[in-house]
Amino acid sequence: AQSVTQLGSHVSVSEGALVLLRCNYSSSVPPYLFWYVQYPNQGLQLLLKYTSAATLVKGINGFEAEFKKSETSFHLTKPSAHMSDAAEYFCAVSEPGGYNKLIFGAGTRLAVHP
């Protein structure tokens, strides 16, 4: 069965610092991978997705993620944090072509301080 592990339920960075949110997946076949962001009292918004094309995926708001099959990882990064990046971030996995069956990680809450 597929699963997602997000290391670190809370991450705190200074404004302007590198953001690194970790995601590891477990899947018998190379999956599709997604990062969603959730701002307080809002639904989830897609940041980026990997669907077996380029391993380095660029998303909205300056975020990007790299698919590393050997490490079964799909970590999310942003070179310089902004106060507006403070939110909850969820990594999700699905079977190839299976956009419909998303398995989410527990989430990482990102705090950005001045």
Added chain:
Amino acid sequence: EAGVVQSPRYKIIEKKQPVAFWCNPISGHNTLYWYLQNLGQGPELLIRYENEEAVDDSQLPKDRFSAERLKGVDSTLKIQPAELGDSAVYLCASSSPVGTQYFGPGTRLTVL
């Protein structure tokens, strides 16, 4: 383009009472999902519809939960009777058949 609409946004009820949540998906999206999000956790799929047919309801607790999507557009999720453990956020999402899922703002349910 309007996003996924959910109502109500917040609901407080006493245990053993019934409650219903409503979702209007993005226009043209045939696939509709209901998710449960407990505090501090990621969303978990409850049920998925393709048009008016429930194609995956394996995670829906059928003793107290029910859902419908009669005309293949709007959907309603019902809990009867509600229990304390049902306190959570209920998210609705929609997509085209093989497309990205777009989420609504959710309904936060508190059961007292």
